[in-house]
Amino acid sequence: MARTPKKQPTLLTKRLRLRPFRGSDLAAMHALYGDADNLRYWSVEASPNLANTRKSLRWHLAYRPRHYVMWAIEERAAREGDGRGVIGMINYHRRDLREKRVDVGWLMLPQHQGKGYAAEAGRALLRYLVDELGIHKVEALIAPDNKPSAALARRLGFRLEGGPIRDRWFVAGRWLSVNIYGLLAGEER
Template identity: 35%
Template sequence: MFQIQTPNLILLELCDDDASFILNLLNDADFLQNIGDRGVRNLEQARTYIRNGPVTMYRQHNVGLYKVSLKEGTAIGICGLIKRAGLSDVDLGFAFLPQYRGMGYALEAAQGVIQYAQEWLGLERIAAIILPGNTPSVRLLKKIGFKAEGRITLPGEHKELLLMIWKISAHGHSPREEK
């Protein structure tokens, strides 16, 4: 069974049992504003979202968004890697319930995912795309070594996004480790 453990968190693949959690997360006001409306309004739509999104991505690309839980089991957010049309690299995605923001959990989960991507998937470069005005996410990405590389509009979309890149340096270290 897939699992990433960090000092305070456990990241696991999403499944149908996570539908209630996903329904709440995807309908959070900040999620709707900064990530987008996924049209998920009931538990059956949440299960379909999980199956057609993360579960399909796990099978097809060996990456996806993972449920982030506290060690005692409370689901607090999602974090993982996404393979999108219009991006040559996988991109880091994350979203947390409001009551768990600003506590360092997104940073810890993102660092765990990057370490997994580097050590187990052999990735040397990861993208992140965000709305330029999403200051907390931009700040978090910079903290873990992502650098702005320009703007991008994904196929079929109309919003311009900030493209940030994390990559291993010529010395084999992440940008965060070089400081």
């Protein structure tokens, strides 16, 4: 029987470390969440300023495994203080305990896209969700124009299951429709 760990675990891959965010990650978090262009297909508006990101970071520092957990992605080769630090984030959210289902989200700094890092982090997260949390179904909501995210989902083993699901997100005063991708335990690639 799968058990939810009491503490958020760190997940290691060949090149990456997925670890909990810390209070000292404010600048890194703002680099991720303050970039409106990189977040043009995101379900929430980019953070307008550091104060806003600080609030969000504070919220994210708590471990809420029944609902939402976010990991900071770092290169394992990077040493503390060498300026590389956090290069992305990956999360699960909207966990449904009875139906053993979660949604996932992913975000990499632009200079760390196109290296296969998001796929590597995604595989580690899927392994954790299926093996440790006993998740049966993983879903990802993706804007139809977000080709890199759809390609990543397919690379990981997700299938396009439906869409456009109309007016699913409300971002910057506009309703947006999204596609839904799904992966059943055992379909990970």
